[in-house]
Amino acid sequence: MSKLTPSEIEKLKKNLKEKGYKLTPQRRAIVDIIIRNEGDHLTTEELYDLVKVECPEIGLATVYRTVQLLEELGVVSKLDLNDGCYRYELVHENENHQHHHLVCSECGKVIEVQGDLLEVLEQEIESKYNFKIKNHSVKFYGICSECKKN
Template sequence: MSKLSSGEIEKLKNSLKEKGYKLTPQRRAIVDMIIRNEGKHLTTEEIYDLVKKDCPEIGLATVYRTVQLLEDIGVICKLDLDDGCSRYEIVHEKEIHHHHHLICTKCSKIIEVPDHLLEDLESQIEKNYNFKILNHSLKFYGICSECLKKSKKV
């Protein structure tokens, strides 16, 4: 969904160097693949399968370590969408709070929903509970429009 600006892509690519890590060709390939598949919520294994096409010599352990490193420096974050996998997505700098995910229980499609829909609810919670909200992780389960269409045809 929210496409990365070229400035954001540059920042992502430089983030390893900025934090004092070498941008090796393998790390670069992994970062490129994550950027190219933005919004797809890939698992480490899926990233590995994609990167392997360009870098056949890369090992799964390298991908694991690099993904962990990118998470540690705050470039990507882990996502648990209740499918038994750890998925990752890019942290958007403009996004103060995390966006939400709609999960289709029929086809497992994941649809992203921007955060601002929640603002009224958040301000009510902050007021009623005197609770400062820092972030949230919200998943909605249901049936996507395509699956709804298919089920109507039958």
Template sequence: MSQLTSRDFESLKEELKKRGYKLTPQRRSIVDTIIDNEGKHLTTEEIYDEVKQRCPEIGLATVYRTILLLEEMGVVYKLDLNDGCSRYELAHVNETHRHHHLVCNSCGKVLEVQDDLLEDLEAQIESTYKFKILDHSVKFFGLCEDCKEK
């Protein structure tokens, strides 16, 4: 699990300040919750449930607004895993693209593929279509190892 350093939080504070916002204790708690639950792909409501334990006074609307702001800033990515929910994960500075996800159709487990499997395909697309790819999102649906064995 990667933690944001104090320098990362300073950068986040500066970016918020440029946009006319502050890194309030509530916003910091939301970011901390996303970091602490990295790899779990939480919904806004799940993030709210976790944050409420740290900040009992926080409202669901504050969490929604903050998640949208963090997504706009590129701090988090929204994931659609075809389950009717928007889920969120931390955006890593060193990732040039989002990582791929393996989604089990049976139990709903989500595994992350750390390798970028599409580098060659991207280069071919960029060359053929003269199209500069900035990002991509790939999800594979199937059965995880446990469900496959059942």
């Protein structure tokens, strides 16, 4: 489990303040839940269910607005697994691009692939098409090892 470093928290506070926002207790609780559940690729509704345990007064609209704000600030990225729901995950400062994902068609499990495997392909595309790539998203769909056993 990865934690935001004190410098990353300060950077988040600074980004919020520059845009006229504060790191309220509700926003901080949402960020904490995202950090504690890193790798789980939670939907907004799942985040809401978890945050509500710690902040019973929080509303779903607050969670939606906060997740949208965190995405705008680059703290989280939106992941579309073509299942009708957007999921969110932390963005780490050292990542140039979103990492790749393996999605099990049977159980829905999402596995993160570490490392950027497309650097050479990106360079070829940039050169051939005179196009500067800022990011990419790759998802592989198949059957995980658990489901293959069954």
